[in-house]
Amino acid sequence: xxxxxxxxxxxxxxxxxxxxxxxxxxxxxxxxxxxxxxxxxxxxxxxxxxxxxxxxxxxxxxxxxxxxxxxxxxxxxxxxxxxxxxxxxxxxxxxxxxxxxxxxxxxxxxxxxxxxxxxxxxxxxxxxxxxxxxxxxxxxxxxxxxxxxxxxxxxxxxxxxxxxxxxxxxxxxxxxxxxxxxxxxxxxxxxxxxxxxxxxxxxxxxxxxxxxxxxxxxxxxxxxxxxxxxxxxxxxxxxxxxxxxxxxxxxxxxxxxxxxxxxxxxxxxxxxxxxxxxxxxxxxxxxxxxxxxxxxxxx
Amino acid sequence: xxxxxxxxxxxxxxxxxxxxxxxxxxxxxxxxxxxxxxxxxxxxxxxxxxxxxxxxxxxxxxxxxxxxxxxxxxxxxxxxxxxxxxxxxxxxxxxxxxxxxxxxxxxxxxxxxxxxxxxxxxxxxxxxxxxxxxxxxxxxxxxxxxxxxxxxxxxxxxxxxxxxxxxxxxxxxxxxxxxxxxxxxxxxxxxxxxxxxxxxxxxxxxxxxxxxxxxxxxxxxxxxxxxxxxxxxxxxxxxxxxxxxxxxxxxxxxxxxxxxxxxxxxxxxxxxxxxxxxxxxxxxxxxxxxxxxxxxxxxxxxxxxxxxxxxxxxxxxxxxxxxxxxxxxxxxxxxxxxxxxxxxxxxxxxxxxxxxxxxxxxxxxxxxxxxxxxxxxxxxxxxxxxxxxxx
Numbered sequence: 001x002x003x004x005x006x007x008x009x010x011x012x013x014x015x016x017x018x019x020x021x022x023x024x025x026x027x028x029x030x031x032x033x034x035x036x037x038x039x040x041x042x043x044x045x046x047x048x049x050x051x052x053x054x055x056x057x058x059x060x061x062x063x064x065x066x067x068x069x070x071x072x073x074x075x076x077x078x079x080x081x082x083x084x085x086x087x088x089x090x091x092x093x094x095x096x097x098x099x100x101x102x103x104x105x106x107x108x109x110x111x112x113x114x115x116x117x118x119x120x121x122x123x124x125x126x127x128x129x130x131x132x133x134x135x136x137x138x139x140x141x142x143x144x145x146x147x148x149x150x151x152x153x154x155x156x157x158x159x160x161x162x163x164x165x166x167x168x169x170x171x172x173x174x175x176x177x178x179x180x181x182x183x184x185x186x187x188x189x190x191x192x193x194x195x196x197x198x199x200x201x202x203x204x205x206x207x208x209x210x211x212x213x214x215x216x217x218x219x220x221x222x223x224x225x226x227x228x229x230x231x232x233x234x235x236x237x238x239x240x241x242x243x244x245x246x247x248x249x250x251x252x253x254x255x256x257x258x259x260x261x262x263x264x265x266x267x268x269x270x271x272x273x274x275x276x277x278x279x280x281x282x283x284x285x286x287x288x289x290x291x292x293x294x295x296x297x298x299x
Numbered sequence: 300x301x302x303x304x305x306x307x308x309x310x311x312x313x314x315x316x317x318x319x320x321x322x323x324x325x326x327x328x329x330x331x332x333x334x335x336x337x338x339x340x341x342x343x344x345x346x347x348x349x350x351x352x353x354x355x356x357x358x359x360x361x362x363x364x365x366x367x368x369x370x371x372x373x374x375x376x377x378x379x380x381x382x383x384x385x386x387x388x389x390x391x392x393x394x395x396x397x398x399x400x401x402x403x404x405x406x407x408x409x410x411x412x413x414x415x416x417x418x419x420x421x422x423x424x425x426x427x428x429x430x431x432x433x434x435x436x437x438x439x440x441x442x443x444x445x446x447x448x449x450x451x452x453x454x455x456x457x458x459x460x461x462x463x464x465x466x467x468x469x470x471x472x473x474x475x476x477x478x479x480x481x482x483x484x485x486x487x488x489x490x491x492x493x494x495x496x497x498x499x500x501x502x503x504x505x506x507x508x509x510x511x512x513x514x515x516x517x518x519x520x521x522x523x524x525x526x527x528x529x530x531x532x533x534x535x536x537x538x539x540x541x542x543x544x545x546x547x548x549x550x551x552x553x554x555x556x557x558x559x560x561x562x563x564x565x566x567x568x569x570x571x572x573x574x575x576x577x578x579x580x581x582x583x584x585x586x587x588x589x590x591x592x593x594x595x596x597x598x599x600x601x602x603x604x605x606x607x608x609x610x611x612x613x614x615x616x617x618x619x620x621x622x623x624x625x626x627x628x629x630x631x632x633x634x635x636x637x638x639x640x641x642x643x644x645x646x647x648x649x650x651x652x653x654x655x656x657x658x659x660x661x662x663x664x665x666x667x668x669x670x671x672x673x674x675x676x677x678x679x680x681x682x683x684x685x686x687x688x689x690x
Contacts, residue, residue, distance in 0.1 A: 050505055069510060076508035087500040091313040096306075103302030104507055 001025050002047070002152055002183050007056030008207075009042055016042045017053070018207030024183050026151075029174060031198035032187040033288060035296055039204050040187035044154050047185070048081050060152065077105065080148040082155040085137040090130030094121060094140045097129065101147040115146045119169065134161035142170055152183040159190045171196055191288035201288050203295050210295055213288065223247075223255035224266060225290075226273045226281045240272075247286070250293030255286055300517065303509055307521040310496065311489075320488055321529055328533040332540025336469060342421065343406055343441050345458040351387045355380050375412045379405060395456045399445035406441070429623070436651055440555060443566035447553035451568055455549045465548025466541045467571055470534070474578050474642030480614060483585060483639060485529065487610035490522040490590045494597035495606070511682050515594050522590045523583075550575070557647025559656035566647070574645055577660045581641045584667035588635065589613070591674045598681050614639055626655025635670040638663040 002024045009017040016039040024030050032040045045051040047058050049066045059065045064075045080101075088097060098116070102109045116125050119139050124132060132140065138161045145153050158174075159167050167190070174197045177184060188194050194201060195215070203211040228236065230251045236242075245257040256269060266283075273281050311317055346354065358376040365372050385401035388394075410419060422430035422437075448456055459465050463472055470478075494515070497504040507514075538547060550572030557566050592613065593606045600606075616636040626632045632653045641663075643649045649658040 048506055050501075073508055073510055076506065079506075081502055081506040083500075083502040083506075087502045087504075089310060089500060089503075092306075092309055096309055100302050100306045103305070104509070107302075 001061055002185075003059045003062070004043070004047065005057050005059065007043070007046055007053045007058070009039075009046060009051070009053045015207045017046070017204075019056070020204075020207070020209060021056075022202065022209070024185065026183060027178055027181040028199045029178050029184040029186065029197050031194040031201040031288065032185060032204065033189075033191065033194070033201055033292060034204035039207060041156055043204070044081070044156055044185065044187060047154055048079060049075070078150055079152045079154065080105070080145050080150040082145055082153070082158055083141045084156075085134065085141055085161070088129045088137060088140065091128055093128055094125035094132070094136075094143075097140060098125070098143060098147045101144045102149075105148040105150060111149065112147055115143050118173070119143050119146075135163060135166060138162055139166060139170075142173070146173070146177075151181075153177065153185070155184065155186045155188075157188060158186060159188060159193060167193060191292055195287050198288075201291070203291060205295055211291060213286075213291060221285060222258045222283060223286055224258060224261075224269055224281065224283055225253055225255050225286075226278045227252055228254045228278055236276075249286065249290050250297045252293070253290055255290075258283065300509070300513065303507070303514060303517045304520065307517055308524070311493075311521050311525050314492070314496075316492070317489055317525065320485060321532070324485055324529055324533055325536055328536045329540060332537050336464070336541055337544070339462075339464065341462045341464075342437055343402075345461040346383075346386065346402075347458065348387060348390055351383045351390070355383050355387075358383070372412070375408060378408045379412065382408060396449035399448055403442050403445055406438075410438075432651075436557070436648075440557070440566065443555055443568070444553070447555065447566075447568040451553040451570075453549075453551060453553055455552070457546065459545035460548065460552060464541070464545040465552075466534075466538045466545070467548035467550065467575070468552065469537065469541055469545075471554060471571060471574065471642070475646050475648065476642070479582065479585075479639060479641040482526075482530065482582065483589060483614050484611065486522070486526045486586050486589055487593065487607065487614070489525055489529075490518075490593045491603045491606040491610065493518045493522055493590070494594055495601060495603045498601065512679070515591075515598075515678065515682070518594060519587070519590050523586060526586060554646070556645060556659070557651050558659065559650065564651070577645055578641050581638055581644070581660070581663050581667065584664065584671060585639050585641070588667060588671050588674060591671065591678060595674055595678050595681060598678070621652075623652055624654040626650070626653030626657065630657065632658055633662060633666050635666045638667050 004020060004022040007017055007020045008015070020039075020043065022030070032043065034040050042051065046053045046056075049058070049072060052066075057065055057067075060075055060078055064071055064078070066072045066075060095112070095116070098112045099109045102112050116122050119142070121136075121139060121143060124136055125140070129137065129140070138158070142155075142158055145155070159170060162170065171193060174184065174186075178197065178199075186194065186198065199215050201213045201215075202209050203213075205211075228248075233248055233251075233254060236254075242254075243256050243261065245259070247255045249255060258266060261269075270281055273279075358380045361376040362373045362380075367373070382401045382405035386398055386405060389396075389398035389401055414420070418430045419434050422434040424430070427433060445461075447453070457465075460468065463469070509517075548571070550570060552571040553568045554571050554574045555566040555568055556574075557564065559565070589610055593610050596606050596609055613636065617634075617639065620631045620634065621637075632649070632655050637649065637658060638644055640649060643652075644658050644663055645660060647659070650656055
C-alpha cells in the first residue's frame with residue numbers, strides 16, 4: 001500500500017499541493033489529471049523523493065519512508081519512475097538500458113527479451129537510442145519499468161508520442177500489470193485512454209484533489225448524455241422537471257442518471273431531446289474528459 | 300552494484316572525449332617509442348669494443364703529438380688508454396664488475412681531460428641555474444648505479460641496460476621526468492565529466508536504488524579502471540616499439556634513490572620492480588585524490604570546466620611553494636602536490652632539490668593518504684545534503 005499523507009508543497013507564493021492525502025492499494029491504477037503546471041509532476045517527484053515536500057510524508061506498506069538514507073534505498077527497491085525520453089543515454093542501446101534496469105532491480109536479465117518481444121521492440125532495441133523516434137523512445141521508457149518490475153510504478157505521460165496501435169499495446173500491458181497486483185500512478189492527458197484502465201482518477205485543482213472518480217462505481221452509474229448550449233439548458237430547466245441527480249457539465253453536457261429510470265422513461269427523454277433537435281444523445285458513464293471540462297474549462 | 304558499474308563503464312567507453320584521449324595517448328606513446336626514444340642520448344653512453352679501440356687510438360695520437368711538451372695532457376691520455384684497455388679486456392672476458400670499475404675511472408679521466416675544474420657544459424641550460432650541483436648529482440649517480448650492478452649481483456647487464464634504454468628502464472626514466480603529470484592530466488580529463496554527464500539524465504540517475512555515496516565509488520572505480528587500462532595499453536605499445544630493439548629489461552635491475560643521512564648525501568639501491576611498485580602506489584593515491592576531488596566539486600559546483608581548471612591547477616600547485624633548498628628550513632615540501640612528481644620523489648631527486656631527507660615513498664603515502672582522507676570526509680559531509688547531490 002502506498003500512502004501519501006498530508007503532502008503540501010509551495011514554490012514561493014504558488015501553492016502547488018495543499019495537504020494532499022492519497023492511499024493506493026495493491027492492484028490499483030490511479031490516474032492523475034490536471035492541466036499543466038498544477039502539481040501532477042510535483043506529486044510524482046515527491047513520491048520518488050526527487051523533491052522533499054514542505055510537509056507530509058510518503059510511506060510504503062506503512063514501514064518504509066524517506067526518513068533515513070537506508071530506508072530511502074529500501075523504498076527505491078519498490079518504486080520505479082518512467083524516465084523522461086530525453087533522459088535516456090543516446091550513446092547506449094535500448095537493450096543496454098533494459099539490462100541495466102533489470103539487473104539493478106532484479107539481478108537478472110532473463111525477462112528482458114520477453115519484454116522486447118511483447119512491446120515489438122526487437123527491430124530497433126540493439127541500435128543506439130539516439131537513432132530512435134519519439135515513439136520508440138517512449139516504448140523503451142515503458143519497457144524499462146517492466147524490466148524493473150517494481151511493486152509501485154509511477155508514470156508521467158506514458159502515452160506521449162505513441163501511435164494508436166502502441167497506445168493499445170501499452171494499455172493492455174497496463175491492465176496486465178494491474179492484474180499482477182502492481183500499484184500504478186499515471187499522470188496523463190489522454191483522458192479517454194485513462195478511463196480504460198484506471199480504477200480511480202484524481203483531478204487536482206488549487207493544490208487539492210478536487211474530484212475523485214471511481215471506475216467501478218461509474219460502471220453502475222450510467223447517464224443519458226446530451227449536448228445542449230447553456231442558454232437552452234436554462235430554458236429547458238424551467239420548462240421541465242429534470243430527474244434527481246441530473247448534472248450539467250462544462251456548460252455543454254446535460255447528463256440524466258439512468259438509475260431509477262425504466263426503459264419507457266428513457267425512451268421518453270430520448271424522444272424529447274430528439275424532438276428539440278438535440279440529436280447527439282448517448283448513453284454511458286461520465287468520462288474523465290467530461291469531468292475535466294467541468295472542472296477546468298471555465299478557469 | 301554490478302549493473303551500475305556496467306552502465307558507467309559503457310558510458311565511459313562510449314564517451315567521444317575519452318575515446319579521442321585514449322587514441323591520442325596511444326599515438327603519443329607510439330611516436331615516442333618509434334621516433335623520440337631512439338634519439339635518447341644518455342649522459343654516459345656505453346662504449347663498445349669499437350668505440351674503445353677508437354678512443355685508445357685517439358689518445359695515442361695525443362701522446363704522439365704532444366710528447367713531453369705537455370706532460371699533464373700526455374699523462375691524462377695514458378690514464379685514459381689504461382682504463383680503456385681495462386674496459387676492453389673486461390668486455391672480452393664478460394667481467395662486468397671490472398668493466399664498470401674501469402668505466403667509472405675512464406669517465407672521470409675523460410671529464411678532467413675535457414673540462415678540468417670547469418662544469419661539464421651539458422649541464423648548462425636556460426632553466427638550470429645550478430649546473431655544478433646538477434653535474435655532481437648525476438656523476439655520482441652514474442658511479443653508484445654502475446657500482447650497484449655488481450654490488451647487487453645483477454646478472455642481466457647489456458649495453459641497453461647500461462644506457463637505460465630497455466622498456467622498463469625507459470618507463471623508469473619517463474616517470475622521473477614529466478610523465479606523471481601527463482598521466483594525471485589524462486586522468487583529470489577522463490574524470491571531469493564523470494558525474495556532470497548525468498545532468499541531462501536526472502529521472503534515470505536519481506531513481507535508482509543505490510546510495511549516492513556508492514554511485515560515487517562506482518564512478519571512481521570506472522575512472523580508475525579506464526585510466527589504468529589506458530596506461531596498460533600505452534605500456535603495451537611502448538613494449539612493442541622498444542622491446543624488439545632494446546629488450547624489456549628486468550624488474551631486478553638496480554635503481555637508485557638519493558637521500559641524506561648522517562654522513563651527508565647518499566644513494567640507496569633498490570630493485571626496479573620495487574621502485575615501479577612504489578610508483579604505482581603513489582600514482583594510485585594521486586589518482587584517487589584527483590578523481591574524488593573532482594567528484595566532490597562536481598557535487599558542489601556541477602561544472603565540468605571548473606573541474607578541469609581545479610584539477611589541472613592542483614597538479615601544478617607545487618610551483619607555488621617550491622624553492623630550491625627550502626626543505627632545510629621548512630617541511631612545506633611534504634604537502635601532497637610535491638608527491639605528484641612520482642619518479643622524481645622516488646629517485647630522491649626531489650630530496651636533492653629541496654635539500655630535504657623527508658621526500659620519500661612512505662611520506663608520500665602518508666601525505667597523499669591524509670589528503671585523500673580529508674576529501675573523503677568532505678564528500679561524506681556533502682552527500683548528507685540532498686539538495687547538493689542532485690544532478
